[in-house]
Amino acid sequence: DAGVIQSPRHEVTEMGxxxxxxxxxxxxxxxxxxxxxxxxxxxxxxxxxxxxxPIDDSGMPEDRFSAKMPNASFSTLKIQPSExxxxxxxxxxxxxxxxxxxxxxxxxxxxxxxTVT
Amino acid sequence: QKExxxxxxxxxxxxxxxxxxxxxxxxxxxxxxxWYRQYSGKSPELIMSIYSNGDKEDGRFTAQLNKASQxxxxxxxxxxxxxxxxxLCAVNRGNNRLAFGKGNQVVVIP
Numbered sequence: 001d002a003g004v005i006q007s008p009r010h011e012v013t014e015m016g017x018x019x020x021x022x023x024x025x026x027x028x029x030x031x032x033x034x035x036x037x038x039x040x041x042x043x044x045x046x047x048x049x050x051x052x053x054p055i056d057d058s059g060m061p062e063d064r065f066s067a068k069m070p071n072a073s074f075s076t077l078k079i080q081p082s083e084x085x086x087x088x089x090x091x092x093x094x095x096x097x098x099x100x101x102x103x104x105x106x107x108x109x110x111x112x113x114x115t116v117t
Numbered sequence: 118q119k120e121x122x123x124x125x126x127x128x129x130x131x132x133x134x135x136x137x138x139x140x141x142x143x144x145x146x147x148x149x150x151x152w153y154r155q156y157s158g159k160s161p162e163l164i165m166s167i168y169s170n171g172d173k174e175d176g177r178f179t180a181q182l183n184k185a186s187q188x189x190x191x192x193x194x195x196x197x198x199x200x201x202x203x204x205l206c207a208v209n210r211g212n213n214r215l216a217f218g219k220g221n222q223v224v225v226i227p
Contacts, residue, residue, distance in 0.1 A: 031213065043161070043205065043217040056214065091160055104149060106215060108160040 002026070004109030006092050012115045018080040021112045024073055025094030033093040033106060034067055034077050043091070049075065082116045089113050120144065121208050123218035131226050136193040138221050140206030143187070149209040150182060150189045155220065156202045165191065196225045 005024040013019055025032045033048040047057040052069045060067070064083070069075040079086055093106040122141050130136045142150075149168050153161035167173045167180040167189065179192040189208075193200055203220040210216050 042219040105163050111160050
């Protein structure tokens with residue numbers, strides 16, 4: 001079974017440009033999480049979805065960040081406009097929805113390393 | 118107080134020795150706990166989960182949970198160079214969100 005898939009793996013862009021990160025969760029998982037990891041702040045949860053519905057976006061740093069999950073197998077995280085301080089590794093993770101009886105562990109994708117110059 | 122704290126600095130252990138990592142958490146209501154291993158430049162990889170007080174063993178790894186004292190630990194027995202990585206402690210915050218510690222770097226010296 002394929003794991004969580006993310007694209008692109010690396011993204012270099014100039015300040016002010018729009019950036020879109022993509023994620024395909026593990027088949028059968030219906031909770032999806034977006035994280036950001038930096039040396040200074042560690043791994044931070046940005047937003048998570050249950051059954052394609054955003055449940056908690058309190059970790060989204062500001063309005064420049066938005067996330068969507070149009071169907072069970074695809075999600076995007078968009079930054080518009082991007083700034084140098086957005087440079088980080090962005091991870092997507094998925095798991096079974098709580099209360100469904102499935103394992104509750106989260107599994108991470110390979111990440112997208114974003115550099116904004 | 119941070120939600121999840123991993124205060125130890127880099128840990129260097131000789132090959133074959135036991136590496137011991139500790140983690141404390143602030144939310145007494147937390148019920149599930151996880152250890153992730155992250156190699157440099159890679160994504161976090163789940164290696165242990167624990168839900169009940171006591172020890173849980175999986176191969177060379179043992180997780181220990183003490184809810185009364187609000188700490189979780191990870192022991193790596195017979196450390197191998199391939200165990201050199203950063204180990205992240207994660208705690209379920211009760212609303213299905215994980216809070217992560219900053220991680221502890223382990224270096225196994227051949």
